[in-house]
Amino acid sequence: AQKITQTQPGMFVQEKEAVTLDCTYDTSDQSYGLFWYKQPSSGEMIFLIYQGSYDEQNATEGRYSLNFQKARKSANLVISASQLGDSAMYFCAMRPNQGAQKLVFGQGTRLTINP
Amino acid sequence: DAGVIQSPRHEVTEMGQEVTLRCKPISGHDYLFWYRQTMMRGLELLIYFNNNVPIDDSGMPEDRFSAKMPNASFSTLKIQPSEPRDSAVYFCASSLGLVGDRQEAFFGQGTRLTVV
Numbered sequence: 001a002q003k004i005t006q007t008q009p010g011m012f013v014q015e016k017e018a019v020t021l022d023c024t025y026d027t028s029d030q031s032y033g034l035f036w037y038k039q040p041s042s043g044e045m046i047f048l049i050y051q052g053s054y055d056e057q058n059a060t061e062g063r064y065s066l067n068f069q070k071a072r073k074s075a076n077l078v079i080s081a082s083q084l085g086d087s088a089m090y091f092c093a094m095r096p097n098q099g100a101q102k103l104v105f106g107q108g109t110r111l112t113i114n115p
Numbered sequence: 116d117a118g119v120i121q122s123p124r125h126e127v128t129e130m131g132q133e134v135t136l137r138c139k140p141i142s143g144h145d146y147l148f149w150y151r152q153t154m155m156r157g158l159e160l161l162i163y164f165n166n167n168v169p170i171d172d173s174g175m176p177e178d179r180f181s182a183k184m185p186n187a188s189f190s191t192l193k194i195q196p197s198e199p200r201d202s203a204v205y206f207c208a209s210s211l212g213l214v215g216d217r218q219e220a221f222f223g224q225g226t227r228l229t230v231v
Contacts, residue, residue: 037222044225102171103148103163103208108158
């Protein structure tokens with residue numbers, strides 16, 4: 001069974017600093033995708049970044065990058081030069097590439113950016 | 116495309132009443148997911164469909180919950196009878212199958228359900 005663990009319930013960071021949000025996962029699937037989503041206070045779920053399990057390079061999307069360590073089964077999100085608008089809940093998710101493509105989320109981390 | 120459309124956005128109902136939540140996925144997407152979000156339990160996957168067929172409903176809390184997808188453009192999540200502990204935000208999401216390249220799920224705006 002798939003399981004996503006986000007061990008940081010809350011994070012507080014000063015504006016313009018970099019922040020790393022942790023995500024570890026457990027799966028028996030050989031091929032899978034990892035996703036990060038942002039949920040601001042308004043409630044919508046916004047897709048940020050994707051990493052495929054066979055991708056050799058870490059994914060990057062603007063200020064977001066994913067620190068993927070397959071052997072450790074971790075997929076940490078790094079936000080560079082944080083901004084006040086980055087304050088939100090962040091969810092890590094995983095989905096196998098084959099078979100039943102169940103999309104499962106972690107518990108989330110609440111990130112607060114302080115001015 | 117207008118994105119995933121959920122209705123209603125807000126629903127307040129009395130305990131014991133039937134509640135029906137609706138979802139229109141993005142055209143062409145063959146996966147549809149229903150999630151429930153609460154402070155205590157986070158974002159839980161209730162059920163998901165592939166090509167209108169329910170694949171995994173192991174997250175449906177109990178028999179009071181049922182979901183259908185009669186065609187590729189419409190799905191419902193029904194709670195009968197509703198209870199106060201069903202109060203939550205219910206999200207619908209759709210995606211293409213994850214083959215080769217990323218296929219992120221697109222979420223609707225959610226339905227905030229309050230059962231009093």
